[in-house]
Amino acid sequence: MELIQKLIGGKMLQKAVFSAPDGQNEISRVDLRPLLIGSAYRYQAEERRGTQVSHKNLTPAEAASYMELSLLTFRNAVLFTPDCDYHIIKSKKGKVSVLRKPPSNPEPVEARAHDREKNYFFPDGVHEEFLSALGITDARGHVHPTRRNKFVQINRFIELLTNVLDVFDIDETLNIADFGCGKAYLTFAMEAFFRRVGREARITGVDVKGPVLDECAKIAARLGVGGRLGFISGTIQNAALPNKPNLIVALHACDTATDDAIVRAAATGAKALLLAPCCQHELQHSLQNAALEPLLRYGVQRDKLATLVTDTLRALVLESMGYQVEVLEFTPAEHTAKNVMIRAKAGGTRKQRAIDEIAALMKHFDLEGFYLLNSIAKIKGQNLT
Numbered sequence: 001m002e003l004i005q006k007l008i009g010g011k012m013l014q015k016a017v018f019s020a021p022d023g024q025n026e027i028s029r030v031d032l033r034p035l036l037i038g039s040a041y042r043y044q045a046e047e048r049r050g051t052q053v054s055h056k057n058l059t060p061a062e063a064a065s066y067m068e069l070s071l072l073t074f075r076n077a078v079l080f081t082p083d084c085d086y087h088i089i090k091s092k093k094g095k096v097s098v099l100r101k102p103p104s105n106p107e108p109v110e111a112r113a114h115d116r117e118k119n120y121f122f123p124d125g126v127h128e129e130f131l132s133a134l135g136i137t138d139a140r141g142h143v144h145p146t147r148r149n150k151f152v153q154i155n156r157f158i159e160l161l162t163n164v165l166d167v168f169d170i171d172e173t174l175n176i177a178d179f180g181c182g183k184a185y186l187t188f189a190m191e192a193f194f195r196r197v198g199r200e201a202r203i204t205g206v207d208v209k210g211p212v213l214d215e216c217a218k219i220a221a222r223l224g225v226g227g228r229l230g231f232i233s234g235t236i237q238n239a240a241l242p243n244k245p246n247l248i249v250a251l252h253a254c255d256t257a258t259d260d261a262i263v264r265a266a267a268t269g270a271k272a273l274l275l276a277p278c279c280q281h282e283l284q285h286s287l288q289n290a291a292l293e294p295l296l297r298y299g300v301q302r303d304k305l306a307t308l309v310t311d312t313l314r315a316l317v318l319e320s321m322g323y324q325v326e327v328l329e330f331t332p333a334e335h336t337a338k339n340v341m342i343r344a345k346a347g348g349t350r351k352q353r354a355i356d357e358i359a360a361l362m363k364h365f366d367l368e369g370f371y372l373l374n375s376i377a378k379i380k381g382q383n384l385t
């Protein structure tokens, strides 16, 4: 249908709803809306079968074909655009009529696509089993008000994750280690994300809190995802992983735990890392610089500077290992104070420059060494998978 091609091609479609299925169609309703996955413009089709809801993410071309097909199997469709709503009705004899009605929502589609919350991978109000099992949403998919920060963080994490996927071959299995996974909100989110986008992923959550992991494993079994998502009780340094990880995640793991995750990447040659450092104390008392003494005099200021230097050294160490590195805002500061993410993926070109910069920064702050550098030096030559 020319109208569909025009709306999809021109990014004019705010939403499409297909209802009143023909006799043989087991899907009772489809809601389709534009969605940003990272920077990619996609459409998400939400299909209802009885009380079950499932999702498909489609490229624009796939979305156009999907809609054409849906017009054959549903008798009613409404295509919402900022200019008008198109009501497409098919009579019992198969005669199709298209009515134009005033727009339900005259807001431009571009604004909706850039509105982060409306384009979340796991939108509010759409049932997603793991979110409900972990108590983030109710059974109908509505976010509990007290869990909104976690909900925002989960969606932002998925956005940040999509950006590292280009370093993996399209059919490459992702072996993911989530170090310091805690209650595994983000671990479950990765499993649901990769399942939905059809990528093979084996995910292992690692934490020292065995009883918490036992609960996570029970939830994974209940959700039927235990084959893709497992948990190991142990330390980031020593946990024996079932597979050599090619993607390493360590989010809000305390103090030098972020460094231990980088050391595991050095030992295994992971292709990408997503790290959100937390409560780092190591350099608080060792930074020295006469010219910067006023910045180091007051406790709160000293902590902030130490955090900045620590994360910069981590970024440089990752660059010296051959990664391209970005330091980004994880969750907006209004949702949590722990809002920095270090994202690294293979393909960096600053190895030698980073080595020189590490040496210069250490000299500047009179540092003889630091935990990450010392640990990497120690594992060189060892096989720590």
Ligand SMILES: C[S@@+](CC[C@H](N)C(=O)[O-])C[C@H]1O[C@@H](n2cnc3c(N)ncnc32)[C@H](O)[C@@H]1O
Residues within 6 Å of the ligand: 179, 180, 181, 182, 183, 184, 185, 186, 206, 207, 208, 209, 234, 235, 236, 237, 250, 251, 252, 253, 254, 257, 260
């Ligand atoms: C603040 S929680 C973060 C949980 C989860 N990653 C998140 O962001 O929602 C930090 C977790 O890291 C774990 N952890 C800290 N250091 C660790 C280490 N060296 N080895 C294993 N787990 C560690 C703690 O037990 C805790 O569960």
